[in-house]
Amino acid sequence: MSRDEVFEEHRPLLFSIAYRMLGSVMDAEDVVQEAFVRWRKVEDGEVRSPKSYLSSIVTRLCIDQLRSARARREEYVGPWLPEPLAVEPAGDPAVLDETLSMAFLVLLESLSPVERAVFVLREVFDYDYAEISRIVGRSEANCRQISRRAREAVAARRPRFDPVPGQGERLVRRFVEACMSGDMEGLLELMSEEITLWTDGGGRVRAARNPIHGPDRVARFLLGVIPEAPEGLEIRFARVNGQPGLITYHPDGSPQGAATFDISGGRIAAIRFVVNPEKLRSIPPLEEV
Incomplete structure (x- = not known):
C-alpha cells in the first residue's frame, strides 16, 4: 500500500x-x-x-x-453553533448520532x-x-x-435523545407544515415546555442575538420571521449532524440555513438554526442534492 x-x-x-x-x-x-x-x-x-x-x-x-x-x-455575535455537517459519515449510527449532534x-x-x-x-x-x-x-x-x-x-x-426510528423526521415535517401555514396551536403541540431556539447568524445576517426559551416565545418568533423569508426559498429535509433536520436554499440554489432538532418525550426540545453564510460553505448547492 x-x-x-x-x-x-x-x-x-x-x-x-x-x-x-x-x-x-x-x-x-x-x-x-x-x-x-x-x-x-x-x-x-x-x-x-x-x-x-x-x-x-x-x-x-x-x-x-x-x-x-x-x-x-x-x-462572536450571538450564539455560537457548530458548522453543520450534512453528509452522513460511515460508522455505527447509534454512536455517531449523539457525538455528532x-x-x-x-x-x-x-x-x-x-x-x-x-x-x-x-x-x-x-x-x-x-x-x-x-x-x-x-x-x-x-x-x-x-x-x-x-x-x-x-x-x-449531556443531551438525551429519543431513539424511536422516524419519529424525529415526522415531527420536523409537521413543524414545517405548521410554520408555513401559520398554525400557532399546531406549533405549540409539537414543542416541549422546555424548548429553546438558538439562531447563529454570526452578525452577518439577521438572527436572534440570544436564545429564545419556551414554546410560546419560540412559536411567535418563528411565525414572525417566516413572512420575511426570501421569496422562492426552498426547504429540504435532511439528517444534519446525525439528527433530524432541514436545509433551506436561496432561489439560486445556494444554502441559506441548516437546522437540527432535538427530540425528547415525543416533542421538539431544542432547535438550532445556523444561517451564518461562512458556516454553510460545506453544504452542497440544491442542484447537487
Whole structure:
C-alpha cells in the first residue's frame, strides 16, 4: 500500500476527530490536509503506527487551533453553533448520532482544549490511555484524571435523545407544515415546555442575538420571521449532524440555513438554526442534492 493510500485509509477517522474537536467542517478539512502534508515528509520506516502518528498530528493541531479560537468565540455575535455537517459519515449510527449532534458539540465547548482531546479520543473513539498519553503529552495518570473530570462535566448536561426510528423526521415535517401555514396551536403541540431556539447568524445576517426559551416565545418568533423569508426559498429535509433536520436554499440554489432538532418525550426540545453564510460553505448547492 502506498503512502497516499495509507493516509486515505485513515482520512475518515482523522476528519471525525478534527470535526468533533473543532466543530467546523472547513477547519477540520484544513487540519486533515495539513496532516497529509506532514505525512508526505515522513521518511519511510520512521512511523510504526500510521493511525497513532496521524491521530497525534491532527489532535495537536486541533488543540493549538482551539486555543487561538477561544478569544474569537468570546467575541462572536450571538450564539455560537457548530458548522453543520450534512453528509452522513460511515460508522455505527447509534454512536455517531449523539457525538455528532450540535447539542453534544456545544457541550464540548465547555471543556479546555486538552480535556476535549482526551474526552473525544477516549469516549468517542476508544483510544487507550497509553496512546492518549503519547498524543497529548501528559502522563497516563493525568490523562485518566482529565478524562474523569471531563466525563463528569459532560454527563451533568449531556443531551438525551429519543431513539424511536422516524419519529424525529415526522415531527420536523409537521413543524414545517405548521410554520408555513401559520398554525400557532399546531406549533405549540409539537414543542416541549422546555424548548429553546438558538439562531447563529454570526452578525452577518439577521438572527436572534440570544436564545429564545419556551414554546410560546419560540412559536411567535418563528411565525414572525417566516413572512420575511426570501421569496422562492426552498426547504429540504435532511439528517444534519446525525439528527433530524432541514436545509433551506436561496432561489439560486445556494444554502441559506441548516437546522437540527432535538427530540425528547415525543416533542421538539431544542432547535438550532445556523444561517451564518461562512458556516454553510460545506453544504452542497440544491442542484447537487
